[in-house]
Amino acid sequence: MSSIVEYNLSFIVDTKVPLTAFSGVFVYRMFLTLISSIDSILAEELHGSKKFKPISCYPVYINNRLIKHGVLVPNRVYSTKVIILSEDVNLKFARALLDTCVESIDLPACRVKVKNISLKITSFDQILEEASKTEINDEFTIVFQTPCQLGKLTKSKKKPIFRLFPDSYYLLRNIYNYWNAYSNTVFTEDFLEWVNENIFEKKYKLSTEPVYLGEGRITVGFTGKCTYSIADSNKEYLKKLTALLNFAQHVGIGKHRSIGMGRIRWSFLENKNQS
Known part of the structure; x- marks a missing residue:
């Protein structure tokens, strides 16, 4: 679709x-x-x-x-x-x-x-078009409105492990994978390499809270906000970053999107040179 x-x-x-x-x-x-x-x-x-x-x-x-x-x-x-x-x-x-x-x-x-x-x-084309009109300066902020939980890369297959901190790579990898699962415009792994080298947490105010799933099951997520610094101004990668963050505002981030976890809003400082 x-x-x-x-x-x-x-x-x-x-x-x-x-x-x-x-x-x-x-x-x-x-x-x-x-x-x-x-x-x-x-x-x-x-x-x-x-x-x-x-x-x-x-x-x-x-x-x-x-x-x-x-x-x-x-x-x-x-x-x-x-x-x-x-x-x-x-x-x-x-x-x-x-x-x-x-x-x-x-x-x-x-x-x-x-x-x-x-x-x-x-x-998805509209999201990309809107992203091409947006110029992020050197930082952006994500507000985690409902508890968020990110998967962690691990060699163990016994039990999934989750992160309770919005590490930039894990966070954007999650959105990147979800985008690629449903968009006809597939992003390549060089974007994740760029994220790993150029997006860093600058400041944050976060807390964890339990999420009751029903039938006695409980998980945990984090809420609050985190500001990220951008160390590189490559326009093509910034466009993809913007598109993924706009996409995340629609669909959420992390585990349990289907029950309302991972709802976010994001904002950025506008480029002073932007007309």
Whole structure:
């Protein structure tokens, strides 16, 4: 598909719903329920996949305020987003959403009524075009809005190891791999070599926090912000860096994107010579 489809959803619930897990888990379950209503095999494949999933869910918000835990109550309008990178998944999700305009989504804890749906489609080419118009100066800052967790390179196959610090190489390698999994414009490994030699942490203010996944499972992620220095001004690599960071604002960074972890915003100091 080589496009990012963003569904903005507002919804209400019919009864009180204690969030026993991170609110992104609630959204993910809602997504799987909708997909399963059209194609149960696809829903099982998506949930069980160990590869990069073509979906990324936001947590739940109310009046633009993030809800991590707590209780959803009837008659309050909540919002969230679902990001899809697969044409097949998108078509089936859209079909299921159309059905919910008449009926509710039946979850174990409640019935969900979708009140409003808006759609935004962004192509990878658009992201690249926008990146070519952006001139980063010599630093940029990433704000980690929801807990983030990065995979760690290791020779051990026994158990995955995760990083709880936004090391520039591990962070950008994660976005780079996700981009290459779904974009028709594939970035080559020389970009990662450039990152390793030229992007460094400058200052940060971070903390770790537990993320409840449900059924007694808990993981950990980091939140806060980190500013990075750029030691080289190669325009082609800076364009790719900008494209990947813009992409990450859509899909998130790191593990468990599908349940709302790794949501980020980024900013930079504009080049003073930029007209």
